[in-house]
Structures are given as structure tokens and as C-alpha cells.
Amino acid sequence: MGYGSIREYTGALKRELAGCDPVLIVDAMDDAEEHLSIMVEEMVGSGRARDRGKALNMAVKQYGHPREVARIYRAELEEPEKDRRGKVQPEGKKEVRGLLKSIFSVYSESRTYLVLLYLFLMFPLGIFYFTYIVTGISLGIGLVITVIGIPLLILFLISIVGIAWLHGRLTEVLLGVRMPKKRRKYSIEKHRYKGVRMVWERLKSILKDPRTYSSLLYLFLMFPLGIIYFTALLTFLAGGIYLMMAPLNLLFGYYFGFPAFGPLWFQFAAYIGEVALGLVVITWTLHLTRLFGKLHGMLSRALLLRR
């Protein structure tokens, strides 16, 4: 079993890790690439191997069969099934307490507020990305007939890769989904080339990489999604707060929630009802926030991670 290139080896490793967390797969491929490229350089440099092909296969022998290496990655870094599902629910009374806890724990978890911040931030960011993409593409395409159109489009695509990476970092911090830590490395064995040739090879790999275009789609989608998240969450949150402020009607006149008229006891009862309803709406909105965050995290991983 010979490998023609490091990429072939990392490809085999990726197949062995099929079904794992995509971040784990990317990490494993990065590790192998780092290690094997150093070994190949050293073996060729010291004359222990005649050519790169020989050196690579000697290096692989020491590094380990992809299956063997994959086994350790799975054992060390994959989260066990039972941790993902959470603890087993206790029976009886405790079940009720567990249910209440699962409903109200959104308030005490800092993640809720981070996700909320992220989803609100998506509104201005979405507008920015949209404007940038539309301007970049239309300017580039419009200028294609002149000399600078094509280079402009290429520069634009490179900038998209950078922006998508930055956005990925933000996504990891606020949504808590794992995103690539390093920026993508273009042209795996780029040290083979020097100067202009290297720049050209890197460019080619950016243009050939489907992730460049999926990143573009992702940033573009940010615009409609940002509007949806912003409007939905703001409406529900404001509605809930508005309802909860209903008792203030007793002091300041009928400004909040649904005003209640009639005997004082009836007004009290009505306002207590409204506060309860407001609490339900806000709690529900926070759950919706977490759901949006989860779905958006999945979308981010689908479009920004290397496949």
C-alpha cells in the first residue's frame, strides 16, 4: 500500500474517520500533514530516502496505518454516546423537577445570552456581507471587459475566505460549535514551489476549493437569516416584556399589555394572568433562541468546514 502524496494519506485517514465530528477529522488530517511533511523533508534532506515518494512511504510506516491512527482519535477525542444524551432522568417527583429544570435552565445558562447576542449581531453583519458581496460581484463582472475585472473578482473571493474564517471564529465563541481554528492551508505541498509559482498555486487551490463558494453562499444567506432572527426574536421578546409590564397599569394608567377594567380584584387577577403569559412567551422565546442557535451552528458547519 503505497501513497503517492500526503494528500492521499490524509484522504485515507479521512475515510477511516467517517462519521466523526468534522472538526476532529480536519484536526487529524492537519496533524498527519504537519508530521509527514516534516519527515519527508528531513528524509530527503539527510539522504535517507532517494525521492519524496520513497520518503513518504517510509514516513507513513512510522506514522501508522490510517485505521490504527483513526482508532486512537476516536478513542481519545470522540465524546461517548451517553454524554451526548445527558444523564438518565430520575423517576417520579424528580421527573417533574427535571422537566421544570429543563424549561427554566435557559435563564441560568450563559450560552442563551451569547446565542441571543450572536443572532442579533447577524442583522447588521448580514447587511454588511450582503452589500459587500453584491458590490464585489457586480463591480467585478461589470469590469470583466476591462483588464481589472478578473483580478478584482479573484481578490474578492480571497477576501470572502478571510471573512468567512473570521465569522467562523465568532460563531465558535458565541454559538459554542467547533469551527476551524487555523486558516485553511492552500496547496498542501506548497513548499515545493517558490515565488510567483507559489502564489499561483495557492490562487488555484482557492479557486478550485468548493468551500470558497459555499462560504460565499453562507455569507450571502446571513442577510435573509439575520432579518428573520432579528424580527422574530425582537417581536416575541418585546411582546413578552410588554405583557409582563401590565401590572404597571394600576399605577400609571393603561399603557401596557391588555388593559383590564372592572373591580380591583378582577384587575389584579387579569394582570397576574398577563404576567404569567409574558413569562411563558419570554421563556419560549429563549428556547427558540437556542433552537435557532443550534440550527445556525449546523448550517455554519455544513458550509464552512472542509469536507
Next chain:
Amino acid sequence: MSVLGDNGLISLLMLSAPGGKKRDEKFEKDLITGLISLILLAVCDRSKEPMYGYQIAKEMEDSAETGVALKQGTIYPVLRSMEKKGYLKSHLKASESGPPRKYYSITGKGRRKLEVWKEAWYRTESFVNSMVGVV
């Protein structure tokens, strides 16, 4: 040194070789990754400078007098897992040729863990030796 140069340990690590007849995969995994964790922490603790994976593998190879070392690819997942647990910290540094390298160094938490693990290893080692009859 005694941890690395130990023949018994090397032969235990050889369990990870592919092929073989009946294998208890779970037992092997725990054994191998446990021992690699101990060795890696010890190597990182001894080194004054942060090291990248290849350097660590090289160091382990040089220390193993028998010349038989474990598969180098298996140390990376263990390094990552120990980083996740806070025993190691890492940073990326660009290299002149090839991809950037990930440099690892031990943390205070890692040093404390190493002491606990070393203790456990010495106890296990002497127990096994006394049972097997090695002096």
C-alpha cells in the same frame, strides 16, 4: 528516563501493532492511550521549550534503546485530548517549509497530574514485577 527506556512498556505498546489474533480492543485502547499520555506529559515536562509533535516523537524514539517505538500518529490524538483537559497548552507557529506547526507545553495542572500518574505507574510497575518475578 525509566519511564521511556522500560522494555516492558515498549512491549506493551507493541500490542497496538495491526494484525494479531484475538484482541481486546477496549483494553488495548485504554492501556495504550493511558501510557502514551503518561509518556507525553513526562516528555513535555522535561523539555524547557515548547515542542511540536514530530520533536516529541523523535525524543521518544531516541530514548527507546530497543529502537522499537510506537506508531507516531497515535501521539497526536492524545496530545489534543490532553490539551482539551488542560494538561497541555499549544500555539501554532508558521514554519519555513510546509504547514504551520503546533507547539505544546505543559501547564501547572498537567504537572500536578503527571505526579499522580507517575505515582500510579511506579506502583503498577512494581506490582507487576513482583507478580511476574522480575527483580
